């Protein structure tokens with residue numbers, strides 16, 4: 582887990598994941614949402630992004646910040662986004678974006694027609710609330726009080742009395758997005774987080790948890806690299822990288838622990854930008870039926886770069 586004080590020098594702009602040039606990360610889509618939703622004049626889009634990105638880097642030097650991943654709108658790339666998430670939101674369902682960073686996925690939902698009153702965000706850092714408003718320039722349109730600063734790994738009594746439980750309540754939220762989130766933690770903490778997410782999820786059958794994250798062919802605990810490689814106590818930090826089957830097992834175990842019946846689907850799919858894709862079906866039907874059917878061979882070297890798309894549906 583990459584929380585706690587940032588080690589000395591971690592905010593240096595010399596780290597390879599701090600990209601000095603935005604380049605192709607500024608897609609037409611990102612430009613469109615910034616110009617049309619945030620109303621940033623077209624000649625100022627780049628400077629606006631650099632300014633906010635550097636403030637976000639000062640809060641915490643996440644790769645998703647340094648690499649401009651926050652312009653990718655990861656949730657909208659999920660195969661269930663257009664067919665399930667957006668229609669449900671438009672019909673009144675609520676969505677929590679856990680690990681929301683600059684609130685980009687929620688603003689994309691709002692831009693795509695979801696009522697902002699149904700959208701909620703949560704992240705570790707209180708500073709992201711203001712910075713999101715600065716980035717999206719929507720203080721007049723995006724409701725106050727819909728951002729909940731919270732450590733999802735907080736001790737039990739703190740989580741039970743925390744912002745998420747107090748604002749959303751147990752068993753109330755219809756859709757929970759965990760895009761590029763769970764892979765930040767080691768296995769034990771992933772199980773803890775999954776169980777907490779199930780406490781927040783609505784009791785209605787069909788309630789949905791979905792997202793995408795880094796995946797690997799052989800599931801394993803991986804040591805982190807400097808500057809995030811040490812715990813406060815000086816031990817080694819690890820993150821657990823999933824294959825489709827290990828991811829499915831994690832959620833089945835969380836479901837048993839929380840007493841929630843679940844249907845889990847997890848498949849590999851190469852990310853956007855026309856990269857070749859490979860799919861390994863977890864053997865569970867659902868999400869795989871909705872992904873493009875075309876399967877291509879990829880070289881082994883690319884396999885560790887695969888993205889795992891998943892959905893967890895309450896039965």
Ligand SMILES: C[S@@+](CC[C@H](N)C(=O)[O-])C[C@H]1O[C@@H](n2cnc3c(N)ncnc32)[C@H](O)[C@@H]1O
Nearest residue numbers: 645651655680682704705731732733734760761
């Ligand atoms: C890799 S970023 C992904 C951001 C966004 N979901 C996306 O896909 O663009 C992970 C986010 O999780 C948040 N995070 C990390 N540890 C957390 C924790 N213990 N509790 C809550 N949020 C956490 C980080 O602050 C960061 O914004």
